Amino acid sequence: MSAGILLFFVFVLAIFLGFELISKVPSQLHTPLMSGSNAISGITIVGALLAAGNTDNETIRIVLSTLAMAFATINVIGGYLVTDRMLGMFGSKKSGDGR
């Protein structure tokens, strides 16, 4: 089996897993689930840093990959922080605020 088809295997299985993973979500958690999974889609940061680490000093590649790195970092850091902040506020009355 070639490497290409193996990646495709992984892809298809991950798609099915993604469908099964989340079935019934309380509406409480719709926003955090969305922003949390949005942070995961920032995984493209891995691609960005591999590109930014190997630019061969070509201007166009430096510009593109540094921008990619910056945008992906905003997505990752901002996404996780915002989700954590939100979930911190979903406390019950007894436990008080910002637990």
Added chain:
Amino acid sequence: MIDPTIINLGYLIASVLFIIGLKMLSRQKTARTGNRLSAVGMLLAVVMALLSQEMGYTYIIAGFVLGGLIGTVAASRVQLTAMPEMVALFNGFGGVASLLVGWAEYENARWIWVQQSPTVVTLVATFVAVLIGGVTFTGSLIAYAKLSQKLPGRPLGIRGQQIVNAVFLAAAIACGVAFMLNPVHLYAIFLVLVGLSLVFGVLFTIPIGGADMPVVISLLNSYSGLAACAAGFVIDNTVLIVAGALVGASGLVLTTIMCKAMNRSLRNVLFGAFGGDGGKGPSEEAGQANPIDAETASYVLEAADTVIFVPGYGMAVAQAQHAVRELAEALEENGTDVAFGIHPVAGRMPGHMNVLLAEANVPYEQLLEMDDVNAQMPNIDVAIVIGANDVVNPAARDDETSAIYGMPIINVDQAKTVFVLKRSMASGFAGIENPLFYKDNTRMLFGDAKASIEALIAELKQD
């Protein structure tokens, strides 16, 4: 340099952390831990990538510091009320990052491809990363502008919008095919493809009305995952493929949940330009609405044993969530049972009302889902509708000719008394007349939602 096997094992562990994290994010008790586990997975993936090969760090650090600063400041400063647009913006940045990764790889690879022709997978993946990444970027920016009211929320469009969209999409695909057939020499075509993707994102989002934003945001979220996934195929990286596919698929599940909550198909949301035809007149049996003032309303509330609040986008606009919580507390002190009925598509993003009420410190035990509230509704003394309209419109249940017929609603009209807090008699976002306002058990409390609630609190405390 580290053995590639170890790097790949690290990617595998990161992928597992994402899976567990996502699973835990869908349960109340485990959500916060789940999010942190997934963040650990992200950190692990980044560290593994840094160790995977020799590289220069200058631009990595430059991009990281810049993005890290912006991300941290934005995430810690943003008002909870501005959360929908912030999520949309972050999402768009993820999309454009995938586009840029695909582009940067192409800039490198096209010189290699002169000697060694690329595989079909690489070419298709580059095309998809650029197309979906571009659409996600500008589509999210438009969603951001609509949500933050920099653009009007109503559907904006031109006649024949769908034909224009189809032409642009066809042109983008044609460019993509041409690019794939001759990737080394058709550099200009690639740039046109980038441009068309960006334009198509705008065209695709701009005709969609504000009330449909929950669907659009979760769909764009799914897209940003697919774009990352495509970028993973471009650089042959498993962790990008797995994480991207997970987000792509789970985002689609959330999109489906949103569509079901409106009883509409995804196709209808995307191409229906709902709410554009606001010209429907009142139905023949419209009748007279009964206004009420804060003083009289407060007497009714004092006598009530059970009160349910049903908030909508209007509560967000009026920033009334803190006042609502105060009113709820005042009622509780008076011995009244208080709960909140949350419709899944109330507001402008999935779970919008929950976030606002959580910000105002409403305990989550009081936030009930639509089905639970409806079961209790006949025993409720007073239902208070705050800036919600279509999600409590009984026409969706009773009137087969209504444009929203079949959409599940919160049956406030079955409560003994209904207070509707509303600015004026104008119809809701979908532009549909609401017979609830004319029911015998409905009382209209006109004015700014926040001011009305504060007036009610003052009256309650006075007595």
